[in-house]
Amino acid sequence: MFAELIEAIAKILFIFGVNMGFFAPILGWVERKQSAVMQDRIGANRADILGFTLIGLLHPLTDTIKILTKEDFIPAGANKLFHTLAPFISLTPALITFAVIPFGGQYEIFGHRVNLVIADLDVGILFIFAFASLATYGSVLAGWSSNNNWSFLGGLRAAAQMLSYEVAMGLSIIGIIMVYGSLKLTEIGAMQVDLFKWGIFLQPVGFILFLTCAIAENKRVPFDIPEAETEIVAGYFTEYSSMKFIMFWMAEFLEVVTISGIVTTLFLGAWHLPFVSGEKLLSLFGFAGPNLSIVLLMLTNIATFFAKVIFFIWLQMTIRWTLPRFRYDQIMKLGWKIILPLALINIFITGLVMLLK
């Protein structure tokens, strides 16, 4: 009981630390630096301590100081309660969904069984969808409560877009659930031992559809009409400042990480290395003794998982700085007339292949 409690707390602290302490601040820097590289600029490199700029890595720090010392402003005529509540509703789902994503397999260390996932739920992926769908309220309420026409337009656009793509996202994932026969993310991850059993080989169409829908759900370019700074100032969070403003940004960056985590688990072999099986690694680490070799295997798996996550973060950043923004009607057409039928066809063909096998 005691060991389990410590295990749970350690896992929660680890995920919380990696997300809030590493990914959230670093992604702000990555976004700036990558856009600079892609646009042939030098990029963020002005903040320095005693002349050391550390390739702009001090910018997240200066950002934090700036944000903490800014005035927290609520516009006149705004609904105070919902204006304050909205950023929290945005951030909470982004933090919570990572609880069901496994960042490693199951290991037996010193006679204690360690399962590297915070909550191994039977509904697994549905839990993620449930909480991801709640994130919509953050943007919608932020837009509505600000008492600003631009924000209001942004909120309306966010509601329409996120609702449309939620449907397509749910359907795009059904193929992979049929193939692996489970909703549990730990089981789906454990089944992708062999490279050719990875979801991306079994469900290539599902992979592309899901990634598209996930980016749309996260409201990033090319799907950023709720924000659209060239049309409606900054969309639903125009009237936010200080800590609340940064909470929207943190939610967006954490969702980038969560999407990468889900895609890695479902389609890219989760914590497994390609061509090298767990037993092989274990025999390779044999010099360290029975217990320590398992610890080494566990660390390798965690590193593999996060390496894949970082790859997908890079991919999403590249997409963000490559494509122009879609128009509203284009987004709706893409969601309802292209992605939704394709997802349905994908389910049908998957079922047909499984039946004939």
Place this chain on the structure above:
Amino acid sequence: MFYIIGGVAVLSALIMVTNKKPVSAAMSLIVVMFCLAGIYVILDAHLIAALQIIVYAGAIMVLFLFVIMLLNIQEKEGRVAKHKIFFQFTWILATGYVFINMVKLIGAGDLPARMEGNIDGFGTTRVVAEILFTDFLLPFEIASILLLAAIVGAVILAKAKIE
């Protein structure tokens, strides 16, 4: 745990009914949906809980909010005031009836405890799906057809207005 979640649900439901601002009312309804999902989790029905949040809180209520915002519905005192006494009378009668029944129920014995000794793996996706596609196949299919008819009807109604 049941009393906490149930209490919050009842309280939010009351706020939802009595609040005059449409958006606040809609938000309270979402809290009610969320509490219901919590009660399902207590009863070991995890799948139903997840679906409750996805379908009701995540999709239907977003649409409600969307429509409220789109039409910009304001606070309304409206027509109810005309037959005030009649409505108050009905309200008291209905609540009184529910209240008496609730007191009877609580007095009758324990509230539903955890489902023990039930089917193995009760509430899991696999078991729910199995029951749905064997014992309850006919009602399930009839409900599906009903929903399909409703969807087709909605499309026809919406199309007629555009033309």
